Amino acid sequence: MGRTSTARERLLDATGELMQSRGYGNLGVAEICARADVKKGSFYHFFESKQALTVEVVNAYWHGQRGCWTAELDGSDPALTRLQRLLAAMTTAQRHMKETSGTVDGCLLGNLALELSTQEPDVRARLEEIFDEQIDLVAAMLEDAAAEGSVPRDRATAATARAVVAQLEGMVLFAKLKNDPTVLDSLWPHTLLLLGAGRS
């Protein structure tokens, strides 16, 4: 049984690593199995399809990311300090990726949202839930910031929180396109502008 569960985890890990840089369409089951050292015949024992596997990979990715999000956003610091810490952590992750692998691979969730959302309904639905959760986490920060007086009350909305996540995803797109994580250095001053909280 130990062997069985390890094979499933190896398939998930291998797909996560390959999909982050290579996307979905360019990745075949045979290649995933080779990387995971799992026989191709076993693949469909664990996952009924590549789409089903991808939903699991997205879940595992967000499980790790959400741990980072809540760690950065929790605590007793002012809300804007916590939000800035989160965006700094996202920037650090892209910089670390560049240093270790040579490429800024961007955000797996954003990559798959643009590649897949008109094609694979199960992946799309899960991505939508996850982005909604991100927006809720940011919106809660904006509520706290409004209560602290650092953000105007009328900016503490879901629409503003979505604009903040959209700005993050758009700037990650440019960081990936230019393979340059320093693109993200302007993320915080622009976020403050979206919040009506300051000028860069």
Next chain:
Amino acid sequence: MGRTSTARERLLDATGELMQSRGYGNLGVAEICARADVKKGSFYHFFESKQALTVEVVNAYWHGQRGCWTAELDGSDPALTRLQRLLAAMTTAQRHMKETSGTVDGCLLGNLALELSTQEPDVRARLEEIFDEQIDLVAAMLEDAAAEGSVPRDRATAATARAVVAQLEGMVLFAKLKNDPTVLDSLWPHTLLLLGAGRS
């Protein structure tokens, strides 16, 4: 000769249509040839690779888009009116896509940037040039707006212009993910905030 040039154009058109909704990795040369009604053997007479074809498709897409950009941005109206007109045109295009095909397919350039930029260097390089051109077009608008006094001088920068395009790409990602073009209705008030030019 007429037949020859028509086949090349059909390959470009078919790829543009298929790639907008399906991405790059999920699309094979055989399928492109079937859609274009061109024999597979002829494909490599026109294009040395799928990557080479994709660069041409990106060029054709941006040729059309740039016509729209310059049409909306030209003229004697105030600079912010022209910029608003451009973003409204982008929103209308996504709404039109939803009405005609049922899906918000997003921006081909953004889709390919996230799917491909770590993999296909020629496509990546061309996409980087095109996004730089978009940023320059927006930056020119911001210069005009600063001269007109509608945007603070210190916001009329390439970094701000990039944030505006990033916000557009990020919101298009959400419109595509939710298959809902009304997501883009908040684009203009958020853009004004990035410009330090107003509050939504």
